[in-house]
Amino acid sequence: MAFPGNLTAALRAGCAGLEVRDQPEELIPYSFDGTAVLQQLPAAVVFAKSTQEVVSVLRWSALNKVPVVTRGSGTGLSGGSVPVPGGIVLCLSKMDKILEVDAANLTLRAESGALTATISGAAEKAGLFYPPDPGSMKISTIGGNVAENSGGLRGLKYGVTRDYVMGLEVVLSGGEVIWTGNKCVKDVAGYTLRDLFIGSEGTLGVITQVLLKLIPPPAARKTMLAVYDDMEKAAHTVSAIIAAKIIPCTLEFLDRVTIRCVEDYAKIGLPRDAEAILLMETDGHPAAVEMEAAAMEKIARENGARSLKTAAHAAEAASLATARRSAFSALARVAPTTILEDATVPRNCLPEMIGFIQEVGKKHRLKIGTFGHMGDGNLHPTFLTDEKNRDEMHRVEAAMQEIFHRAVELGGTITGEHGVGLAKKKFLEGAVGRENVAIMRRIKLALDPHGLLNPGKIFDLSS
Amino acid sequence: MSSGETLASLDYSILQQCMHCGLCLPTCPTYDATKNEQHSPRGRISLMRAIADGRLAPTRGFGEEMSYCLGCLACETACPAGVDYAHLFETARADGERAGVLDHPLRRIVRGLTLKFLFTHPRCLRMAGRLLWLYQASGLQKLARVLGLPRLLPNRLRELEALTPIILAKFSHQLIAPVENPKEKRRYRVGLLTGCVQDLVFADINRDTADVLLANGCEVVTPPVQPCCGSLHAHNGDPETAAGMARRMIDLFNPASFDAIVTNAAGCGSHLKNYGRLLDGDPVYANRAREWDRKVKDIQEWLVEIGFRTPKGVIRERVTYHEACHLCHGQKITRQPREILRSIPGLELVELPESTWCCGSAGVYNLTQPETAMALQKRKVGHIFSTQVRVVATSNPGCHLQISIGLARRQADVRVDQPVSLLARAYRLEKD
Numbered sequence: 001m002a003f004p005g006n007l008t009a010a011l012r013a014g015c016a017g018l019e020v021r022d023q024p025e026e027l028i029p030y031s032f033d034g035t036a037v038l039q040q041l042p043a044a045v046v047f048a049k050s051t052q053e054v055v056s057v058l059r060w061s062a063l064n065k066v067p068v069v070t071r072g073s074g075t076g077l078s079g080g081s082v083p084v085p086g087g088i089v090l091c092l093s094k095m096d097k098i099l100e101v102d103a104a105n106l107t108l109r110a111e112s113g114a115l116t117a118t119i120s121g122a123a124e125k126a127g128l129f130y131p132p133d134p135g136s137m138k139i140s141t142i143g144g145n146v147a148e149n150s151g152g153l154r155g156l157k158y159g160v161t162r163d164y165v166m167g168l169e170v171v172l173s174g175g176e177v178i179w180t181g182n183k184c185v186k187d188v189a190g191y192t193l194r195d196l197f198i199g200s201e202g203t204l205g206v207i208t209q210v211l212l213k214l215i216p217p218p219a220a221r222k223t224m225l226a227v228y229d230d231m232e233k234a235a236h237t238v239s240a241i242i243a244a245k246i247i248p249c250t251l252e253f254l255d256r257v258t259i260r261c262v263e264d265y266a267k268i269g270l271p272r273d274a275e276a277i278l279l280m281e282t283d284g285h286p287a288a289v290e291m292e293a294a295a296m297e298k299i300a301r302e303n304g305a306r307s308l309k310t311a312a313h314a315a316e317a318a319s320l321a322t323a324r325r326s327a328f329s330a331l332a333r334v335a336p337t338t339i340l341e342d343a344t345v346p347r348n349c350l351p352e353m354i355g356f357i358q359e360v361g362k363k364h365r366l367k368i369g370t371f372g373h374m375g376d377g378n379l380h381p382t383f384l385t386d387e388k389n390r391d392e393m394h395r396v397e398a399a400m401q402e403i404f405h406r407a408v409e410l411g412g413t414i415t416g417e418h419g420v421g422l423a424k425k426k427f428l429e430g431a432v433g434r435e436n437v438a439i440m441r442r443i444k445l446a447l448d449p450h451g452l453l454n455p456g457k458i459f460d461l462s463s
Numbered sequence: 464m465s466s467g468e469t470l471a472s473l474d475y476s477i478l479q480q481c482m483h484c485g486l487c488l489p490t491c492p493t494y495d496a497t498k499n500e501q502h503s504p505r506g507r508i509s510l511m512r513a514i515a516d517g518r519l520a521p522t523r524g525f526g527e528e529m530s531y532c533l534g535c536l537a538c539e540t541a542c543p544a545g546v547d548y549a550h551l552f553e554t555a556r557a558d559g560e561r562a563g564v565l566d567h568p569l570r571r572i573v574r575g576l577t578l579k580f581l582f583t584h585p586r587c588l589r590m591a592g593r594l595l596w597l598y599q600a601s602g603l604q605k606l607a608r609v610l611g612l613p614r615l616l617p618n619r620l621r622e623l624e625a626l627t628p629i630i631l632a633k634f635s636h637q638l639i640a641p642v643e644n645p646k647e648k649r650r651y652r653v654g655l656l657t658g659c660v661q662d663l664v665f666a667d668i669n670r671d672t673a674d675v676l677l678a679n680g681c682e683v684v685t686p687p688v689q690p691c692c693g694s695l696h697a698h699n700g701d702p703e704t705a706a707g708m709a710r711r712m713i714d715l716f717n718p719a720s721f722d723a724i725v726t727n728a729a730g731c732g733s734h735l736k737n738y739g740r741l742l743d744g745d746p747v748y749a750n751r752a753r754e755w756d757r758k759v760k761d762i763q764e765w766l767v768e769i770g771f772r773t774p775k776g777v778i779r780e781r782v783t784y785h786e787a788c789h790l791c792h793g794q795k796i797t798r799q800p801r802e803i804l805r806s807i808p809g810l811e812l813v814e815l816p817e818s819t820w821c822c823g824s825a826g827v828y829n830l831t832q833p834e835t836a837m838a839l840q841k842r843k844v845g846h847i848f849s850t851q852v853r854v855v856a857t858s859n860p861g862c863h864l865q866i867s868i869g870l871a872r873r874q875a876d877v878r879v880d881q882p883v884s885l886l887a888r889a890y891r892l893e894k895d
Contacts, residue, residue, distance in 0.1 A: 029510065
């Protein structure tokens with residue numbers, strides 16, 4: 001639906017003082033996010049500097065029936081902040097202030113455009129800890145993290161973004177502003193509306209402020225790296241550690257393809273014939289950490305680790321973590337197009353799922369490196385391909401479909417931490433069922449009756 | 464880029480290598496200042512790709528965007544996918560120049576006089592430097608400033624006048640003999656590049672470089688007249704002239720007859736190591752250019768590679784280190800300058816906050832984008848103050864000048880020096 005007349009002139013007239021951009025050089029950089037291949041030019045990009053400006057944009061949008069796609073730093077991996085045709089991009093990167101750190105209540109309040117790393121740093125400065133650490137945290141915004149319910153490497157022990165959101169300021173379609181939540185640990189007054197907006201991918205409202213929970217930081221940590229000839233053995237190690245009632249803060253793995261790519265790139269002396277590498281870390285009270293680390297070492301050896309190294313100090317820990325930290329960089333250099341997926345299965349099905357991904361790769365003649373979070377079953381099968389090779393892209397699509405299907409069959413999900421956005425829309429019904437999607441539609445219509453907020457993301461309004 | 468290459472003719476996979484993850488954004492000074500994606504590496508690459516795809520023609524907006532980019536290459540260090548931004552950026556600026564999107568009569572005159580004339584004729588450049596020296600040494604500049612004459616100049620020129628560096632009385636060829644031999648046994652034969660700005664403003668640092676090489680068993684060969692390396696041309700959209708300069712340089716220093724060809728200017732070094740790419744399609748020079756790339760070494764890189772001798776002279780000083788972009792990002796040299804500074808007895812190295820953040824010099828950026836350059840200079844000087852040192856070391860003439868001016872503006876009692884000069888001084892102190 002094209003806007004009658006000059007959209008940007010009308011927008012400037014309707015929202016006094018708002019920064020509006022509409023030249024091709026200004027729009028092209030906002031026509032994509034961190035997702036491969038997806039691209040759409042917006043009609044305009046606007047930069048809000050306050051909640052009041054967001055209100056004026058959503059009022060104008062409702063009045064003129066122009067869709068709005070909200071965006072922070074555009075690092076999403078499912079196309080959630082890719083513009084929609086004829087729509088405007090509402091960028092919140094300039095609303096980036098930390099508003100309050102409350103050490104008495106262990107909370108932090110920030111504008112939604114504040115960077116995750118800035119929040120993490122502000123917590124640290126106050127002697128506190130904000131655990132969620134998505135891979136893009138150096139540039140991702142907290143608003144985007146909440147909208148996508150981002151995960152990270154510490155999921156198993158510390159949970160995900162949702163577990164740290166205590167309150168939100170949200171601007172609804174039409175411009176109404178609500179606060180949901182507060183600094184109380186306990187609050188059962190009515191529906192917990194804030195939970196509705198967490199992971200809503202910008203389809204229900206525009207998050208403008210976030211109230212976060214902070215925790216005391218762990219006093220000590222210990223890092224280990226184990227090498228295996230068999231992925232099953234690595235998986236059994238993880239199961240046995242958890243059965244021994246230890247919850248490590250990190251349990252990350254790399255598969256054979258990833259190990260080789262990392263070694264080619266970083267040359268850190270990884271065994272090229274290994275089938276799996278497991279990076280393990282435990283944190284907490286120093287005495288507990290010592291005990292847990294010793295138990296984890298023992299379990300890893302009992303489960304057939306071919307070699308095991310425990311870091312003696314922080315610098316050595318950092319060097320052990322290099323393999324995992326370079327995994328994505330190493331894979332990204334292999335081929336022109338890198339597609340990072342996040343199929344997730346219950347922990348105990350992990351080796352089966354990894355084996356399945358390797359088979360699918362072979363069957364479709366594709367290069368797939370898999371790494372990820374073994375503790376929480378969140379895998380990152382990474383397709384190393386070329387978007388210009390049409391035939392190969394078809395095979396990528398077929399392989400993905402099989403992988404998602406299998407993940408759901410095993411009791412898992414199509415996305416652990418990236419969101420549905422555009423990229424996984426067509427798999428949603430298969431994953432959660434028609435009834436669930438029907439309820440989502442009703443919620444969407446209740447809050448955004450004209451379908452103006454990030455329309456066409458997660459699901460379509462008409463089935 | 465090989466000369467003549469355009470965004471459209473470029474190997475497309477270089478553009479595709481950017482997976483638009485956004486990890487470059489927080490390291491980009493212009494994104495940091497604006498929070499606008501258009502002024503970020505990811506945004507700029509999307510514009511380049513649009514031009515390569517034919518979705519966008521080179522426009523004035525595109526040209527302005529490319530000149531707003533500092534070319535500091537911090538994005539290359541941050542990039543997980545290894546995007547060759549320098550290559551893309553130089554090609555994009557050349558596309559802009561070819562399309563004439565920023566064309567203006569005055570700009571054409573300035574570019575013609577500098578890029579095409581002064582920086583291709585080293586003798587004329589020295590002549591111009593000598594005239595400037597006369598103006599300064601005779602007291603005329605001081606007189607003009609006392610009389611307030613610069614105030615009569617238009618705004619832009621007045622700012623430039625204030626940036627004029629102090630020209631030295633002697634240039635490199637008056638300080639360094641064409642061939643100098645070490646006192647002890649010769650271990651290596653090394654060619655020394657004297658640079659353009661370095662030659663006029665920091666010839667003493669070239670002398671220090673030669674001394675340090677001699678002290679480490681290198682025979683130093685320094686042709687008295689050397690052409691510009693072409694980095695100025697390559698960075699400013701004139702790859703054809705840059706290729707010409709590269710050929711002249713290779714003719715002057717036959718790479719086969721040296722163990723290393725040493726430069727002490729980070730901006731030059733970062734470009735000098737890419738002659739192979741620049742002359743890729745050249746049937747006569749391509750092979751020699753590849754050999755050249757292998758032989759070019761930053762002085763600090765070379766000293767650490769050959770295991771330089773630890774000096775015995777003591778310099779009691781707290782020193783901080785500013786990393787020139789084209790050393791730490793362009794050449795990935797970060798460890799060696801620190802190793803050299805730490806080797807000097809008595810010298811305490813204090814780490815500089817944001818040491819890899821651009822100081823705003825960025826070639827001629829402080830002339831073309833004074834406002835952004837000034838903001839970056841202020842930020843850098845603020846960090847230097849926070850370390851409470853009296854000496855800041857850096858290894859690039861552009862940074863050296865930019866930071867000196869920034870410190871002078873704040874009337875700071877902090878001096879700028881270079882690691883190689885400090886090392887040379889430590890060696891000299893051994894004899895006292």
